[in-house]
Amino acid sequence: MFSSLTICAFLVAGVIAVDPLVNVDYAQYLGTARPGGVTDWLGIRYAAPPLGDLRFAAPQDPLVVDGVQIADKHGLICVSTPGDPNDTATSEDCLFLDVYAPSSATPASKLPVYFFIQGGGFSTNSNANYNGTGLIDASGMGIVVVNFNYRVGPYGFLASQEVVEGGSLNNGLWDQRKAMEWVQKYITQFGGDPGHVVMGGDSAGAASITYHLTAYGGRDDGLFHAVAAESQTFSTLLTPELSQYQYNNLVLRAGCAGAPSSLACLRNLSTAELQSININTASPGAQYAPLYMYGPTLDDALVPDFTYRLFAEGKFIRVPAIFGDDTNEGTIFVYNTTNSIGDSDAFIQAQFPYLTVQQLATINSMYPETNDSFPAAPNAGKYWRQASNAYGELRYICPGIFISETLVAAGISGSWNYHYNVEDPTQVAEGYGVPHTVEVNAIWGPQYVSGTPPASYLTTNAQVVPVMQGYWTSFIRSFNPNPYRYPGSAEWETWGAYQRLLVQGNGTAMETVPQDQQARCAYLLSIGVEIRQ
The missing domain is CATH 3.40.50.1820 (Alpha/Beta hydrolase fold, catalytic domain)
Incomplete structure (x- = not known):
């Protein structure tokens, strides 16, 4: 633990460099200045733990915590589908982000920000904890890098009439927007420019880019200003009604069919109990389960229509963009x-x-x-x-x-x-x-x-x-x-x-x-x- 004298030394008036100790209103996070000239802050909460009644609900503001939080360890990544119920590297309490910035930056630097959305088929966090140091070095110490976790599987994308009435659809996408809103509020304190954010992503992260480009039919909320998408994917989009079979199958496996509220019953399961039944099941008419069953759902708001149709009708935000792919996209699947x-x-x-x-x-x-x-x-x-x-x-x-x-x-x-x-x-x-x-x-x-x-x-x-x-x-x-x-x-x-x-x-x-x-x-x-x- 740091002495009051040490902490005060970080906060003395006149310090203009980006300080390893950063106050983000609800908490103070102490990062690590690395020998190569990059400072990182690992495991910053950007939303409240999505537990209890917040399971299957939209992300909420992070809770206020006292004292200095030592930001030198990545937060646990989000539980996957399917996933080992005893996996200690994953958790439902997973809404954390990491920030990497040049140690020489100042709050007035206004450096471009690279905001990266990891992939994983909306079923796992497959690119968790990538280190932004290499990109910062390659930029000549000219950018700030942010990466983060978001909910996947049923935790992020469960859909049904019960979820519509008692929870929230597309929570994984809402987690992403919550992290983008966090960047808008706080990235200046790390040396970044909230007016110059490039949203990047691969696979499901690149698919997420397309959903944010077309959110609300192309409404620009100023959360990003350019995009760089690697192996964007257009998957099957269902409505809550067409997704009902996924919810019903989960309820049956959980033994919640006779409960007064099946959604409340699912929320009362421990993570290990829910993970033990968190599997993919075949779509109606299919021969076997898909690789990725859960994903974004048509909700008439954030995801208002099919991706092809939204782009064809011009319902997307106009920003500079990179899209691209690898020669053999299908072989690993x-x-x-x-x-x-x-x-x-x-x-x-x-x-x-x-x-x-x-x-x-x-x-x-x-x-x-x-x-x-x-x-x-x-x-x-x-x-x-x-x-x-x-x-x-x-x-x-x-x-x-x-x-x-x-x-x-x-x-x-x-x-x-x-x-x-x-x-x-x-x-x-x-x-x-x-x-x-x-x-x-x-x-x-x-x-x-x-x-x-x-x-x-x-x-x-x-x-x-x-x-x-x-x-x-x-x-x-x-x-x-x-x-x-x-x-x-x-x-x-x-x-x-x-x-x-x-x-x-x-x-x-x-x-x-x-x-x-x-x-x-x-x-x-x-x-x-x-x-x-």
């Missing part, structure tokens, strides 16, 4: 035992249950069996590539191309798209090619991610790290990936005539989206609203 066209169709239909048999037949004709995209993994099913290619374009690549095209059509000059094709020898040999969101290792720096990066990012592919960090930090600083890009990297031209940046291990260049991919995406776009994307 599709079961590598997929050995027949029936296996392939069953997988895709489990993820998109509103696909018709006729639509699946058309998709099958566009994605024939092929093993020539990269070496086959040992014992892999012969339709693994076919299903992976179809799923990757249906869920990820084509939505990204569509958004970039739509932004330009709406008059946004700052619209950029990328194709990431940096091959790791091990991933290629295993049959995964260049898989979903692998570029996070280059953007953050392989030593700063919380998972295990591909080994080549520290050796033969190390040169791609400064290239991606150059583009990203340039965009964060200037809303344009070019002014501060890494020397020798290609100028990243804005989207137009299907032009996007190709990133490979041996360099960067502009490329045109191949005609056959354009044609496939045109069809998948045409059925997007029908399959509730």
Whole structure:
């Protein structure tokens, strides 16, 4: 514990640098000034613990706490679906954020802010605790980085009539907005500029970007000013009525069917009890459970319509934007035992249950069996590539191309798209090619991610790290990936005539989206609203 003399030393009048001791009205947090010139504050509460009656409810303001809180440990991450009931690394009490800032910054610095939304299919916090030091270093000590946890699974996205009446829909998205509101209130004290916030994210985090762009039909609440989305995903959107089966199945497993209030009964379960029954179940008509069952719900407010339709109708916030994808988006998701066209169709239909048999037949004709995209993994099913290619374009690549095209059509000059094709020898040999969101290792720096990066990012592919960090930090600083890009990297031209940046291990260049991919995406776009994307 710190003496009163030590604490007073932090607070003396005339100190203008960003102080490791920061007062955010409801608490005082003491960060850590690291030797490399970056100060971090870890485990800051941005909302009240979502426990008891706040389970399945919108986030509330954080509680006032006395004394200095030592902000040197990450908060526990949010419990996942499915998840081990005894996992001590996760908790329902998980609404924490981390801030990284140059130690030399001052409250008057007004540095650009990178606000990162992690992925995880709205079922897990899969990019928790990424360290912003690498990005700050790459920016020349010119930005502030914020990352955070948000509720997932039923805790963040349970939907039914009971939840409408006694709780709140889309709590995971509301958590994200609560964190954005926190940035608006307090980031100046860390050296950041609340008027210059770039919202980034990967996978479900990139999907979240699309939901915030189209929230309330495109109402701009001033929470962000540019976006950078990696592997954006358009998933199936249900109403509370269509989600009722998910709620009912959870109630049945919990033994709450006979309770006076099934919602109150679910709230009375301990976390371990709820986690023991927190599983995915098949959608009506599907052969088996999807990879991700819970997710954002149509609520006529924050999520007012299908994502495809909202963008097509121009109901989105106009800001500079990066969207992009990896070559082999589907490989980590599709079961590598997929050995027949029936296996392939069953997988895709489990993820998109509103696909018709006729639509699946058309998709099958566009994605024939092929093993020539990269070496086959040992014992892999012969339709693994076919299903992976179809799923990757249906869920990820084509939505990204569509958004970039739509932004330009709406008059946004700052619209950029990328194709990431940096091959790791091990991933290629295993049959995964260049898989979903692998570029996070280059953007953050392989030593700063919380998972295990591909080994080549520290050796033969190390040169791609400064290239991606150059583009990203340039965009964060200037809303344009070019002014501060890494020397020798290609100028990243804005989207137009299907032009996007190709990133490979041996360099960067502009490329045109191949005609056959354009044609496939045109069809998948045409059925997007029908399959509730």
